[in-house]
Amino acid sequence: MAQKKEMSGTERRVIEAIVDDNLSEVQALLLEPGLGVDFLDDTGMTPLQHAAFRARREICRFLLASGSDVNSNYHDNGYTALMFAALSGNVEVTRMMLDAGANPDHTNSVGRTAAQMAAFVGQHQCVAAINNFFPSSGLDIYTKPQGLEKEPRLPQHLAPVLVKMINMSNMNPVRIAYFLQDHKEILENSKKVSRVFDTLCEKAMKARDTSDIMALKTHYFATIIRRASKVYEEKQNLDGWIKSLVRGRESDGFPELQDKLIKQSLKEFPYPESELLQQMVHNLANPRLGTHPSAVVLLSQAINGQRYGANEEEDCTTCGQMRAEKKCSACKMVRYCDAYCQKLHWSTHKMFCKDLAVKHQKIQEQKQREHDEEAKHLAEIEAQKRQGEDEELNQKMEDTHIKDKNDAETSTLNGESEAEWNRKVVQDASQLQSLTQATVET
Known part of the structure; x- marks a missing residue:
């Protein structure tokens, strides 16, 4: 077990190299005899925790490959590498810790988990990454024939793409449609993919530790894939369907098709006893379509948790991506990820831009x-x-x-x-x- 002690000169140089993001220096220093990869500084932090807090991706990757303990919690306040990664605001580093086996349920000295700490400091993307985490090996079983199966349920080359999709935190159907447009191999194998997602949904609901979130999410993805694949079979692209998802009604610009798609998905969810489903249905019981919060917002809150202190007005108006930086140059009241999102939304936005x-x-x-x-x-x-x-x-x-x-x-x-x-x-x-x-x- 690592012990807190006064650091040696070499150990101090390792921490300095991490601060400077000098991977080659870290690699060279850790080759010295007797220097462990998990030595502690005077606060109980390991090199991995220092690297995670500063979002040094390549150094984190090297330290994990070198055997660093991702769940070390000798820090004075019980922080882990996952907590430091979540506080850094870097989603990739946060997922890296999770993929390495980080325990998302560990609590620090004041009883907070990594997700709660990230939410407290406004790192909502990291909160979503933790709440939505699906391991990279989670689909391996479906890429190999099982029992009497003559072929696997899922082509092996699809597994990494689908893992990436499952780990998405943005539940806006437009954003998911973008992803499918970029990965047409999913649409070309839509029946196999949707069946695997249905299986994941069933496993999540029937497991000893039921995961309503994962069940609802995989069912929702399967619903969108089935709808998108029908369009793709006919048109060989999703352009028209994406435009219809973005198009808003003339009275207020509200995208009705998105709401209807999400509500239909909830209606088709095969486990009506789910508490999360019942909560969503209750919240969506408002008789007037288009009132706030919308179905997209409620679904995102159900999957990702509440975004305390976040400003939804900073999200992309078209696809819901957080912290969109571009604004309409005329009204400066709506945000977009890029010119593509702005162009898609213009047919609706132009009706309200002057006002x-x-x-x-x-x-x-x-x-x-x-x-x-x-x-x-x-x-x-x-x-x-x-x-x-x-x-x-x-x-x-x-x-x-x-x-x-x-x-x-x-x-x-x-x-x-x-x-x-x-x-x-x-x-x-x-x-x-x-x-x-x-x-x-x-």
Whole structure:
């Protein structure tokens, strides 16, 4: 078992190399005899934990391959590499820890899991990655014939692509359609893929530790794959179907087809006893289509958990991807991943762009008014502070004048020479002038 101790010079150099993201230096240093890959620093952190916290992907990959313990928890507060990865905000490193066998249920000294810690600091993508994790080996059993099977249920080359799909956290059907468009091999083998997803759904619900989330998610994916494959068989692409998913109604731009697709998927879910399903059905019982939250939002919350402190207005309006950086240049009120998402949404957005531009202008004016009021308030506070300082200075000058007068009278009574008294007055005046100058400069 690793012990906390004062680090050697070599161990310090390893940590410094990790901070500098210097993989070759880390590799060279760890070759030194007697230097373990899981040595602890004075807080109980391992090199892997340092690398995970700084999102050093290649160094993390090397340390894991070298046998580093992904579940080491000798840190003073019980943190693990998964917790540090989640706090870093790097989804790839977070999944790397999970794939290496990290325990997502481990709690730190205050009883928080890695997902809860990530949610607390606003790393919602890492929260989703943890909640949606599916191991890279999870489909291996389906790529080999089992029992009397003459051929595997799933072509081996599809397994990595499907693992990537299952680990998706974005439940927006447009985003999933993008993925299928980029991986047409899924659509070309849609029957096999959807059957495997149906099996995964069944296993998740019938396992000792039931996973309603995985069951609902794999069923939802199977539903979309079946719909998309029908379109693909006829058109050989998904362009038209994706456009229909994005298209919003004229009254408010709400994408009705997305809502209907998700609600139909829930209706077809084969396990009505699922508590998660019942919760979703209750939340979707609002009789008016298009009210907030939408089916997409509710499904995402069910799969990924609540996004505390997150701003949904920063998501891509077209595909729901988080933290979309581009804005409509005209209204500046909607965000997109890229020009492709913006182009797809334009037929709907153009009906509301001018109104949104007016709304944006009013918001900016309100922000400016609030800024001006705050600046005015701060100026008033500063003026009051200066006035107080001036009054204090005047009082000191008056006190000094009175003191000088009293000193003069006392000196005269004591027989002190007038010249000596004048000299002291000049000296006191000089000190007072220095004090006044220092106060002004302050």
